[in-house]
Amino acid sequence: MKALFYPGCAMQKNARPYLDSLQAIREDIGLELREVEDWNCCGATEYMSVYRVAAHALVGRNLALAQDQAGDTRVLAAGCSACYLNLAKTDARMGEDAHLKATVNEALAAGGLEYRPGSLEVRHLLDLVCHDIGYEAVKARVVKPLHGLKVAAYYGCQVVRPDYDGRWDDHEHPTAMDKLLAVLGAEPVDWALKTQCCGGHMSVIGPEVAYGLIRRLVHGAQQAGADLVVTLCPMCQLNLDAYQVEMNRHFHSDYRMPVLYFTQLMGLAFGKPAKALGIGKEFVSAAPALARIQAEAPKVAETKRKRRPKPGDALPMPGME
Amino acid sequence: MAATPGDNRLDHCIQCGTCGGSCPSGAEMDHTPRRLFALIRAGERDAVLASNAPWYCVSCYYCTVRCPQDIRITDLMYTLKSMAIEAGLFHDASLPDFSETFVDYVEKYGRSFELGLATRFNLRHHPIGLAGMAPLGLGMLKRGRMDLLPQRIDNLAQLTAILDKAKALESPS
Numbered sequence A: 001m002k003a004l005f006y007p008g009c010a011m012q013k014n015a016r017p018y019l020d021s022l023q024a025i026r027e028d029i030g031l032e033l034r035e036v037e038d039w040n041c042c043g044a045t046e047y048m049s050v051y052r053v054a055a056h057a058l059v060g061r062n063l064a065l066a067q068d069q070a071g072d073t074r075v076l077a078a079g080c081s082a083c084y085l086n087l088a089k090t091d092a093r094m095g096e097d098a099h100l101k102a103t104v105n106e107a108l109a110a111g112g113l114e115y116r117p118g119s120l121e122v123r124h125l126l127d128l129v130c131h132d133i134g135y136e137a138v139k140a141r142v143v144k145p146l147h148g149l150k151v152a153a154y155y156g157c158q159v160v161r162p163d164y165d166g167r168w169d170d171h172e173h174p175t176a177m178d179k180l181l182a183v184l185g186a187e188p189v190d191w192a193l194k195t196q197c198c199g200g201h202m203s204v205i206g207p208e209v210a211y212g213l214i215r216r217l218v219h220g221a222q223q224a225g226a227d228l229v230v231t232l233c234p235m236c237q238l239n240l241d242a243y244q245v246e247m248n249r250h251f252h253s254d255y256r257m258p259v260l261y262f263t264q265l266m267g268l269a270f271g272k273p274a275k276a277l278g279i280g281k282e283f284v285s286a287a288p289a290l291a292r293i294q295a296e297a298p299k300v301a302e303t304k305r306k307r308r309p310k311p312g313d314a315l316p317m318p319g320m321e
Numbered sequence B: 001m002a003a004t005p006g007d008n009r010l011d012h013c014i015q016c017g018t019c020g021g022s023c024p025s026g027a028e029m030d031h032t033p034r035r036l037f038a039l040i041r042a043g044e045r046d047a048v049l050a051s052n053a054p055w056y057c058v059s060c061y062y063c064t065v066r067c068p069q070d071i072r073i074t075d076l077m078y079t080l081k082s083m084a085i086e087a088g089l090f091h092d093a094s095l096p097d098f099s100e101t102f103v104d105y106v107e108k109y110g111r112s113f114e115l116g117l118a119t120r121f122n123l124r125h126h127p128i129g130l131a132g133m134a135p136l137g138l139g140m141l142k143r144g145r146m147d148l149l150p151q152r153i154d155n156l157a158q159l160t161a162i163l164d165k166a167k168a169l170e171s172p173s
């Protein structure tokens, strides 16, 4: 399928592994993405906190550019939760509020642009993969099923809420990503925190609040028996991964829960080399968890130090490992 | 509050408390969303605009999907933040300052800039914390996950014209 693509600022850099893994699997699932030319920042959760109308105009420029560059598709895809929600929100609000629509378009006119709400379909990448491309098509590309890998599917907040277009089965306990991971051969664990907050911007402006939220999630995933957490958003990845290290320092704890993007796991199951998927750039290394599924690769990471037999040890028994 | 684009249902609030009970930041807020809305209706403007609640809101939208009265609570939090900045009543300047620093970068380059944002914000408000956060920054650089220079969009003039116009049209609250 064809779609316009809004990468957003984070994917350019801190979430580069997300973008790289997406590029690596794109052809396998027949996803043709065209980047919106000269897009600007969506404003995250900050622009809206300072200016209300201008925040919609900021996003409106992206929507107008995408609309004008659309050609043979009307799908506009984003990979980041905040980008996705901002695009969807401005489209929805302009559609329901004639006054806002007129005001935003008056601002856009200063740049020679106009946006007609509803002319684009704003979608998150996970939504496209699960609901348009479909589990069957994904399954058909799996050459190296992720058997034995326990994963905690983590959706965060802004993709499944408020969900203007009703694209998800549940706002608090969605299952789309769990199903996708199962199709890849992994085992999704049952856990209650899949749509709890990663801490958002609090990791910068009020770290203690964020550390509490991060600990709760990492702890919950661990309790559920997960080897790693799978995410769909650069902000969630950053908070749960990079700030997990800071959180450990803060609480004197020693959690080591790796956090990867769903596109990285798709790539592994499609048989792509880990490096091409940006694996290895995470702060909490995913190598020990992934060693479980690299069945035929030498298990370098897993070689245990040989234990000196102690007196009283029974004879080594086959099949005890 | 009528100024929130597309929303003014606050008078439908039944004070059920679902929002506060759902809020991951609730424990840290001086007023839960429910209390905040009671204060608004009581006309306690200054108490509302001095509250830390909107700044501690992480935009998780739990309250919004759970509110039995379909009040767009998260969006109201954004409105309260912009009103608080205008009124200058909030006691801890660092929280609004983060948003404003972010906005600055977006307006100057058309893109956000993590390194600049984190450094400028921490330099101003947590000079000691900055040293503590240095390993994280270095880790990001080492992993090729952070730019040293901001990126700039091509047609910045167009964006500037649009934002200037939008601000001029911003309804006075």
Ligand code: SF4
Binding pocket: B012, B013, B014, B015, B016, B017, B018, B019, B020, B033, B034, B037, B066, B067, B068, B069, B070, B071, B073
């Ligand atoms: S959940 Fe809705 S109705 Fe209940 S207190 Fe909060 S805003 Fe009011």
Ligand code: SF4
Binding pocket: B019, B022, B023, B024, B025, B026, B033, B056, B057, B058, B059, B060, B061, B062, B063, B064, B073, B074, B077
């Ligand atoms: S959106 Fe904000 S106010 Fe509502 S529950 Fe989440 S953090 Fe609390």
